Amino acid sequence: MTGEGAGTRADVHGIVVAIDGPSGSGKSSVSRAVAQRLGTAYLDTGAMYRAATWWCLQEGVDLADQAAVAAAVDVMPLVMGIDPAAPTVHVDGTDVGEAIRTTEISTAVSAVATNLAVRAELRRLQRVVIAAESSASSESAGTSFSGGRGIVAEGRDITTVVAPDADVRILLTASEEARLARRSLEVHGAADAAAVEATKDQVLRRDRDDSTVSQFHVAADGVVTVDSSDLDFEQTVQAVLDVVEHATATAAGGEGTAR
DSSP: OOOSOOOOGGGBOSEEEEEEOOTTSOHHHHHHHHHHHHTOEEEEHHHHHHHHHHHHHHTTOOTTOHHHHHHHHHTOOEEEEOOTTSOEEEETTEEOTTGGGSHHHHHHHHHHHTOHHHHHHHHHHHHHHHHHHHBOOHHHHHHSSSTTSEEEEESTTIIIIIOTTOSEEEEEEOOHHHHHHHHHHHHHSOOSHHHHHHHHHHHHHHHHHHTTTOOOSSOOTTOEEEEOTTOOHHHHHHHHHHHHHHHHHHHTTTOOOOO
16 A cells, blocks of 8 residues: 555545544444445554554564664555455455454554554555545546545554544444443354453553553544434444535535435
């Protein structure tokens, strides 16, 4: 993944939807569905940090050595597949889509995600992708996945640091109880007391660690909060689409919708 800068909003016409939120809030699955409905690209920035963690472990880098981790990530041959119907993650030609979801990576990723030099590099790459998918340039639109229609990007820092000028910025949240139940279903296939307890440390510790370098529990100015605690998946997707439609209609002076 390479590119030159992110440009300015003046040369952008595709929609940029930025979605942030705590672990287990449904960011990834909801963002993918929203991107499919809108016909845009989809970028899972959390997967980039997981891929960086996988790469460092693969290369034998000590995750406690911040300089070594940053140096490894600087040369990481990462390719993000941004088709929301089938997003992929390849590092050095290897499909790591499943490997980066293992407990080993989930346990180790915060050491990489809290590395400020790593965050700076991955943010740069994220801005390059966002710019390419939303650029009005015929050259960019012709080579981008979405054809310049835009992108739904989700993960830490998206609404405040990576894309603070996104057309739509959403904080997707849910109660701690709901988030733990969803993540335990995802990881263990059950949401009983034992499964939730087994998931609790992973979810809450990750949020605690990441909160030292990123704010994702409270919506920043201009960011719309969508609380999915009492919503099912389809209702959450629709709630996000409603925010997108309202924002785009307002920007257009009441004319047109996002769908």
